[in-house]
Amino acid sequence: MEQKDLREWEARCIQEEPPACRAGCPLGLDAKGFVLAVRDDNLPGARAILEKSMPLAGLVARMCEAPCEQYCLRQSLGGSVAIGLLERMCINAVPAKTKFLRLPPRPKKVAVIGAGPSSLTVAFDLAKKGHPVTLFHLPGGPGSWLCKVPELVLSEGVLEEELQRLAGLGVNFCQVSVLGEALWTQDEFAAFYIGQDDEYVEGDLLKLGVPDSITFSLETERLFTGGLSVENHKYRFITDVSQGREAAVSIDRFLQGASLTAARVDLRHGKTNLYTSLDGLQREEVVVPADGLGYTKQEAIKEAARCINCECLECVKRCVYLKEFGAYPKTYARRVYNNSAIVKGNHQANKFINSCSLCGQCETVCPNDFSVATLCLDARRTMVQEDRMPGSAHWFALEEMRSARTEGALIRHAPGKDFSTSLFYPGCQLAGIRPQQTLRLYGYLQELDPATGLWLDCCGAPGHWAGRVQEFDEIMKELEEKWHEMGEPLVLTGCSTCLQMFREHLPQINVESVWVLLAEKPPESAKACAPMALSDPCTSRHDSKTQNAVRAMMEKIGQSLTPLPMSGELTECCGFGGLMQNSNPDLAKKVTAARVTQTSSDILTYCAMCRDQLARTGKPVAHVLDILFQDVAHPASEASPSISERRKNRRQLKSQVLSKYHGEQPKATEDWEAIALTMSPEVAEILEERRILEDDIRKVLFHVQQQGKVFVHGESGRKIASARLGQVTFWLQYTETDGSFMVESCWSHRMIIAGGSA
Amino acid sequence: MNLSFLPPDMNWTCEPCGEKLQPGIVELQYVGSVFKVELPVCPKCGKALISEDLAIGRMLEVELLLEDK
Incomplete structure (x- = not known):
């Protein structure tokens, strides 16, 4: 298998594609992982997942309008999992991490103009990456429209705490009387972010023009913008945060002289190739918070348990063999590739490759026709061709x-x-x-x-x-x-x-x-x-x-x-x-x-x-x-x-057939076929398990009769004989009475005895 | 690693040599590997005894290991 083939195999297995909720999150939050952590009463783990993807998680988790919920597959079976409410419960229940990892300082300064959600996001993302950030805000204090959010939704203390986290990352807050063009023409900054989710001097924003919809860069070099949502937008907050994040990615690339567009992952808007079967899934209604506002921990755990844990595994859940090796075809393809690529060391996937029944059920049930049978059969052929197929396997x-x-x-x-x-x-x-x-x-x-x-x-x-x-x-x-x-x-x-x-x-x-x-x-x-x-x-x-x-x-x-x-x-x-x-x-x-x-x-x-x-x-x-x-x-x-x-x-x-239909006398049997054997049912079972035929035993005994070589026990008189038949040496322990052989045990090995001396 | 595989019961005689088996060094080969082990051997003809325990135990283990090398 070439690396190109491996990529093709891997691409066929969709198990690692994001679930719809994650694909529907503009920040790519592992929403499923978060919900499952809540379900398992692992709230610190759940918060850690939020922190990993969210800028200023204390703020975002409380304010996010949860667009992910519209893609939840549970929707038609009792309603989408209330991911937004779960996030709020979690963020209220678990205190914030006090320390953030900040990358080593970088030389070029960035001006973030405005202090709405998009600007706070840019400041957070770029400060974490080590860029010196100055955030320009109006006298009312950073936050823009967030300062007007009702106390019940966002208490003053929360915003304050998040701003302190920004300060902790080295963000320099600079109060100005007005936000306008004069701020994005200063020479000391290498890049400017103009967060339009704040109040500006009338007409100044119009001069900026329309930004690129992917990179949020403006026509004038060094200028980036975002926070473009209208006030009544259903997902105003999270859209602005998302635009801030995309702009921050662009600014970071711009400051490093890298391409703004290369290998950039577009927002998925809920689109995913992951297939999840809803067969047999029962309807379960959304848990409604008793206080009408937010979940208690117990309510949250109950609601999180409604998550159907979106994943494909169509093949694995039906196949004992695929389950046995603990993964799924994408991983298996890599194991098979590595197995053939290694030069030294154990071929760890030999067993996997040789265990497949090649029955083809996986290909039939896979939404993408992944055939583990073909993968394994190709690998077996390569192993035979390269003379490294285990001799005992087949x-x-x-x-x-x-x-x-x-x-x-x-x-x-x-x-x-x-x-x-x-x-x-x-x-x-x-x-x-x-x-x-x-x-x-x-x-x-x-x-x-x-x-x-x-x-x-x-x-x-x-x-x-x-x-x-x-x-x-x-x-x-x-x-x-x-x-x-x-x-x-x-x-x-x-x-x-x-x-x-x-x-x-x-x-x-x-x-x-x-x-x-x-x-x-x-x-x-x-x-x-x-x-x-x-x-x-x-x-x-x-x-x-x-x-x-x-x-x-x-x-x-x-x-x-x-x-x-x-x-x-x-x-x-x-x-x-x-x-x-x-x-x-x-x-x-x-x-x-x-x-x-x-x-x-x-x-x-x-x-x-x-x-x-x-x-x-x-x-x-x-x-x-x-x-x-x-x-x-x-x-x-x-x-x-x-x-x-x-x-x-x-x-x-x-x-x-020969005698009944063709009147032919069957060919005389082989000499060894006439040897009479007896054995207990237990010995017969051992033979079966060790894949030793009675024919093999007769051949060994015949060999002994010809060669006369045998070991005899000094007291019991029982005998041990052996013969190499093809690739295997068979051993037999027996007693002999009047030309009849009582088999006591039989064993075999593939190793060759090259010679010995006492 | 202990490479001596002498069974507890060494009371075996090689026929027709008529010699009692003695501890001896035997060379075993498998998929390109060669090792010397101590086994009961006929001092006259050199034929070695591979006991059942050895064949279905350590020997099988090593065979499978070598096959995956």
Whole structure:
């Protein structure tokens, strides 16, 4: 990933866009942060947020007309959060900070003419930046129209206190009898601010002309102005303060010889790209202050609790994986970028990258189509290409794929035919998990069309998900060649993932889901069960045709379906997709558990992998085939087959097809296959968890029989043997009785033992 | 770091060497890293014993660490 790509990724995630209230504040106040601090009874924290954005917070918080409230998303659900009242409560409750940080003094003097809100703002902002400021005011004292504000709204003491803060920042107050042109023609000042929210000599302001609407600079160099609101303007005070702030930014830039306009952020006037869902939000009325004037602390906390905490997180709130890593896609994109950019040190995002199920739900729910799947898959490909993909991350799934593509693979026309109108492609998971049902379904397809051939193979999805572009491309090429050799028939898949792989990577192949065909002609043996919730596999997300076909088929059969919230286009991964279960089994367990808790009904699915994965939680899960063919139905509560059984099932299915349909004697089994094993259920569970196949154990024992190398315990006589099989060394502790092996434990490691000496 | 991984029970004999396993230095390699550790080894043929505890504990930890380097 290049830095340019990172920027593009980051720009897609809108989570850091400002909430509407902040976007609607002319000072850019973090209004949401402020309200949430009040809600959490953290008033000092709330005041600190006000001080951060407001000039003279004691004054601004009391006088601000709160234009932010007009953008509040709570508006239609009980009224906008009363941010203005909350600010006043907070500012009254928490004393001001006594010290302000002032930047080191700068040489050029600034004259601030007039003492209305805009001028006070300019004086405050520029004094904080270290500029020497002289504020010229009329004999009535600084404040202009603020001095006439009723005591109830702004007590005299407040203005006095704020003026003292200005003095504390080094602002020099200079009383003059009149405000007029003579003041902005003095030579000693490098810049002038003319605050029009005060009383001037008649006609003098007209000579100034109209200022630039962004920078508030006037045509005459050195002159800036603001405070232009008319007296009855709804947001008079805060608009003038905002104009003062913008002018202060310009004056600071002018004094430093910088551009007045470069990289200047325009006021947003409430506009933001942040998306916030209001789904499920209840109406709550605004809290009215009991005294009719202002909130008590308790009232304020109650009112602040109405804040809906605007944020997007559309993807994160639905995805266990995105939640697990504690952030959101914008941050994740940076982590992925850093992961590839670092030269030394740990690649800390490897786990994140390899844990994504690549299910694509995030992209579907994101208002901006951010695909974490694409981000992670690209990263995986780069890791493979740069030879830094952790060897253990996808190892077992890739071995499974390779096994299914060799010892489990078969492609044949129907018996007695030299062509196929269609080829049934059950997929390696259906073949491994439900071999008898696969055979039964194939039989039924032959009843419908005797020229239906069979293609047992793996579609290469694990290679694709693991980012192994070269290996996957080779698989696609092989599959295409085989399809050509078979006369280019229609391919009917029993697995949504296979269908997706064919459609996306071999578009020239005419492919369809077998469920679409069966929806037209369901077998007569089909029989409805108790109502179940239909879980669409994540690889069918954008395949509404298959999803609808399964539903239509169930309706025909009379099978009622209970609702499952995340279905169809919004469906969720079972925990296997994207090889999550290989790279992060603990997370996969959480994903699976979260999925099954979405319904109290039993689950029905048309993906063998989903059946296998979801059933591991103990939840009753049926496969569509259990409904279609009662004679070979499995109970929904049946445990999932082990990894060893799946391997064996694929081999046996292949043998059965060869003998049943083609009268061929299956190939002789490997020598090691005959080795007899026994083990307790606990040991079988350890094997499953450690992804050690019974085949591996047999191979180790066969190796021992050939090499004769074994460790024997001095007292118990139990043995330990090992063998390096591919990338892994397997160890086995066992006892041997009359040629039968009792497995006591088995473990493995990837490290290579280079040599040893005592 | 302690690089000795001798199991409490050293009562193992290598067959067919007929030798009792002795503490020995073994070289382990993984993704470009090499380290020497102390393990039970057959004094005759040099074959080392990786115990279950070591394989699923420290060894796995180091493997994962090295994979993320």
